[in-house]
Amino acid sequence: METLGGIIDNYYYMVAVILFVIGMYTMLTHSNMIKKVIAMNIMDASVFLMFVSVGYAHGSQAPIIREGAEIFYANPLPGALILTGIVVAVSVTAYALSLIVKIYRYYDTCDYDEICEIRSQE
Amino acid sequence: MGVSEHFPALIVVIFFITAFISPLLYRWGRKFSAALVIVTIAAALGMTVSLLVTVQQAGTVFYHMGGWPPPWGIEFKADPLRLFMLLVVISVSLWIFIFALRDLQHELKKRVIGWYYTLYSILVGSMAGIVLTNDLFNLFVLMEICAISACAIISIKEDRECLEASFKYLILSAMGTGCFLLGVVMLYMATGYLNYSFLHLELAEAFNYYPRNIFTAAALFIVAFGTKAALFPLHVWLPDAHASAPSPSSAMLSGVVIKIYAFALFLMFYEVFPRTLLEAIPLNEIILWLAALGTLFGSIFAMLQSDLKKMLAFSSIGQIAYIFMGIGLNHESALVGGFYHIMVHAVTKAMLFMAAGVIIYSTGVRDIKKLAGIGRVLPITMIAFTIGSASMVGIPGTGGLISKWFLAISALEIGRPVFVIVILASSLLNAIYYMPIVINAFMQQEDFKKDIKPVPRVMLACLVIGMIFIVISGFYTTPVVTLLEQALALYF
Amino acid sequence: MPLSDLTRSRGGKIPIDDQIVRITSRLVVPFIQVYGIYVILNGHLSPGGSFSGGAIFGASLVLLALSFNLEAGARQIPHHAASLLESGGALGYALTGLVGVFVGSSYLANRIAGFPMGQPGELFSAGAILVITVFVGIKVASTIVTLFYYIIEGEK
Numbered sequence: 001m002e003t004l005g006g007i008i009d010n011y012y013y014m015v016a017v018i019l020f021v022i023g024m025y026t027m028l029t030h031s032n033m034i035k036k037v038i039a040m041n042i043m044d045a046s047v048f049l050m051f052v053s054v055g056y057a058h059g060s061q062a063p064i065i066r067e068g069a070e071i072f073y074a075n076p077l078p079g080a081l082i083l084t085g086i087v088v089a090v091s092v093t094a095y096a097l098s099l100i101v102k103i104y105r106y107y108d109t110c111d112y113d114e115i116c117e118i119r120s121q122e
Numbered sequence: 123m124g125v126s127e128h129f130p131a132l133i134v135v136i137f138f139i140t141a142f143i144s145p146l147l148y149r150w151g152r153k154f155s156a157a158l159v160i161v162t163i164a165a166a167l168g169m170t171v172s173l174l175v176t177v178q179q180a181g182t183v184f185y186h187m188g189g190w191p192p193p194w195g196i197e198f199k200a201d202p203l204r205l206f207m208l209l210v211v212i213s214v215s216l217w218i219f220i221f222a223l224r225d226l227q228h229e230l231k232k233r234v235i236g237w238y239y240t241l242y243s244i245l246v247g248s249m250a251g252i253v254l255t256n257d258l259f260n261l262f263v264l265m266e267i268c269a270i271s272a273c274a275i276i277s278i279k280e281d282r283e284c285l286e287a288s289f290k291y292l293i294l295s296a297m298g299t300g301c302f303l304l305g306v307v308m309l310y311m312a313t314g315y316l317n318y319s320f321l322h323l324e325l326a327e328a329f330n331y332y333p334r335n336i337f338t339a340a341a342l343f344i345v346a347f348g349t350k351a352a353l354f355p356l357h358v359w360l361p362d363a364h365a366s367a368p369s370p371s372s373a374m375l376s377g378v379v380i381k382i383y384a385f386a387l388f389l390m391f392y393e394v395f396p397r398t399l400l401e402a403i404p405l406n407e408i409i410l411w412l413a414a415l416g417t418l419f420g421s422i423f424a425m426l427q428s429d430l431k432k433m434l435a436f437s438s439i440g441q442i443a444y445i446f447m448g449i450g451l452n453h454e455s456a457l458v459g460g461f462y463h464i465m466v467h468a469v470t471k472a473m474l475f476m477a478a479g480v481i482i483y484s485t486g487v488r489d490i491k492k493l494a495g496i497g498r499v500l501p502i503t504m505i506a507f508t509i510g511s512a513s514m515v516g517i518p519g520t521g522g523l524i525s526k527w528f529l530a531i532s533a534l535e536i537g538r539p540v541f542v543i544v545i546l547a548s549s550l551l552n553a554i555y556y557m558p559i560v561i562n563a564f565m566q567q568e569d570f571k572k573d574i575k576p577v578p579r580v581m582l583a584c585l586v587i588g589m590i591f592i593v594i595s596g597f598y599t600t601p602v603v604t605l606l607e608q609a610l611a612l613y614f
Numbered sequence: 615m616p617l618s619d620l621t622r623s624r625g626g627k628i629p630i631d632d633q634i635v636r637i638t639s640r641l642v643v644p645f646i647q648v649y650g651i652y653v654i655l656n657g658h659l660s661p662g663g664s665f666s667g668g669a670i671f672g673a674s675l676v677l678l679a680l681s682f683n684l685e686a687g688a689r690q691i692p693h694h695a696a697s698l699l700e701s702g703g704a705l706g707y708a709l710t711g712l713v714g715v716f717v718g719s720s721y722l723a724n725r726i727a728g729f730p731m732g733q734p735g736e737l738f739s740a741g742a743i744l745v746i747t748v749f750v751g752i753k754v755a756s757t758i759v760t761l762f763y764y765i766i767e768g769e770k
Contacts, residue, residue, distance in 0.1 A: 024297060027296075033289065042294045044300060047304050051303075053311070054307060054310060055310075061212070076318060078310070086665075092266070092296055094765070095270060095273070095274070096292055096296075097765060098765050099288060101765055102285050103285050107282075131720070135712070138704070142701040142705040146701050188723050189719050189724075405749075
């Protein structure tokens with residue numbers, strides 16, 4: 001019962017982990033390359049969600065230091081890390097998509113199994 | 123102090139500055155583009171050496187970006203071990219780049235060569251950053267830069283195999299990064315820090331309260347770095363990627379890039395996680411057995427290949443496992459062996475890929491069976507290949523023996539003779555697939571009947587430098603071993 | 615049918631050929647661009663910053679290219695100019711960081727390196743951060759445009 005209560009209290013971690021597993025499973029098992037890229041984004045987003053929920057502190061303010069005031073500042077580290085993570089995810093996605101465009105020109109398909117079939121016939 | 127104070131940051135930054143100047147320069151002054159990269163790498167090498175001298179006299183140097191002290195700011199750390207890694211990375215990349223100057227003109231379209239220089243300097247810069255950083259946040263960013271630029275120097279060739287291989291590499295390495303980031307979140311949850319030194323202090327206490335978080339983080343880190351460094355069951359991307367890339371890229375990826383991740387895993391185990399964790403769960407044991415399987419299976423897979431570069435790529439899986447074995451044995455002299463192997467294997471594998479590159483450049487042959495009699499037409503190349511193979515097998519007089527010797531001795535010292543047998547068996551397996559190539563190349567009577575393009579002198583000179591280094595590292599081991607023993611003493 | 619094939623079959627023209635789309639986007643684009651610049655410049659004061667602002671600015675140029683045709687969009691920001699801005703933006707960031715080294719404090723130093731700080735909460739405050747934000751904004755905007763063109767046209 002205690003475990004269940006813990007899970008219900010921390011449901012946001014659970015959601016993030018479930019999303020992570022969905023993303024990883026899709027990324028490794030689906031043969032469509034576009035779906036792999038989408039799954040990669042789901043996986044990254046789940047980690048960002050988790051980090052946001054870890055970094056949230058109730059009643060805290062943005063960490064811009066104002067002199068002479070006692071304010072409870074939030075740690076800027078999770079925010080900075082997630083922003084960077086988003087940028088990195090965008091660039092990896094763009095690169096992966098441009099690779100897919102080029103692979104499509106050679107094979108006329110985005111499906112990895114079909115590509116293997118075409119290659120084995122040659 | 124002056125400017126030398128800033129060397130830890132400058133070593134990384136100058137590569138990025140060069141990377142962004144070189145496309146501008148390539149538009150107007152094409153000739154200077156390559157010279158600029160060479161000057162940059164040489165400057166970084168000089169800074170590393172001077173930093174190493176400083177560190178040996180005055181102890182570890184810390185550098186705070188923007189003047190912000192940790193745990194808020196990004197911290198760079200220069201201790202003897204990191205500088206040893208940096209020295210290997212930068213000098214090997216300088217050597218490979220000089221080789222690449224001539225080889226790329228044959229393998230790439232003229233239009234993209236300028237971009238290759240950009241990617242190359244970004245890759246070297248990010249690796250230098252991974253080695254120097256003392257912060258998980260920074261490590262994550264630099265690892266992604268390294269992964270993307272490593273994929274890009276494969277896909278720049280733009281034929282089908284390269285594109286597919288680099289897509290596979292990209293997806294698996296994105297999976298690795300996802301796992302790494304989740305592990306970072308777990309550690310942040312438990313402690314609230316991302317700086318290695320602070321994490322190390324805080325985790326020792328947090329381990330009592332949140333053991334599950336820290337176990338999960340450790341498992342995720344093994345998956346993440348194992349994928350990126352091609353530890354045995356996670357190696358599936360490596361053969362395609364390293365075999366299809368242009369030869370200088372293969373040399374770089376197989377020689378240096380995968381070792382950086384092995385080094386990062388070492389830092390996680392010895393600088394971030396507390397000793398109590400390593401005693402509580404058999405993490406070292408897991409790595410050790412995976413490595414033992416890797417040395418054997420990498421060699422067995424390599425035997426089955428008919429493509430020269432693919433065989434070399436599979437052989438890398440077997441050889442990187444020695445480095446993991448050094449980490450897994452958790453003993454000082456085993457780590458000396460592991461790090462010595464990082465240096466020797468970086469040079470040896472890079473040289474073997476260069477030799478393969480020269481063979482492809484001058485004859486266009488990639489099939490192992492068709493190489494019979496090639497030793498008569500390309501003598502220097504095949505002598506280099508012979509010495510490289512000897513070092514892979516571990517024949518006395520080459521550097522490969524020294525690292526295996528250290529590993530075997532420490533396995534005996536801690537009472538695990540099984541691993542001595544594993545090392546011996548894998549050396550034998552190495553001999554089974556390397557030696558026939560060498561013997562066929564020199565002993566076959568039939569003449570080599572293909573057209574031969576003359577090989578540029580620069581490429582041959584690079585091979586000769588590699589040969590000399592491998593032989594020297596087999597005899598004159600004292601300076602490096604003393605340096606490593608001093609550096610590793612800080613961790614025990 | 616992927617976009618690249620559509621463009622090829624219609625002689626380089628994007629299939630959207632609609633009066634309403636053109637006029638709406640012509641009206642909307644200036645506002646998007648001003649908003650993008652606002653977000654870049656206020657990066658140190660409010661949520662947002664160089665990446666979000668640059669992405670908004672780049673998206674406006676992509677919208678132009680999509681609603682008219684590729685040639686008209688390409689005229690807005692030519693290929694070589696985009697790649698120049700890309701390298702220039704990143705270079706600007708790195709060199710701003712080096713100022714700290716020349717002044718004698720550490721890399722990427724801000725207040726210690728003598729950048730004027732200004733009043734907190736005003737537009738021209740926070741020293742080097744504003745400079746870096748602008749450089750990164752330029753870099754991101756031009757990168758988004760080049761990415762779009764590379765994916766849609768491929769190699770010529």
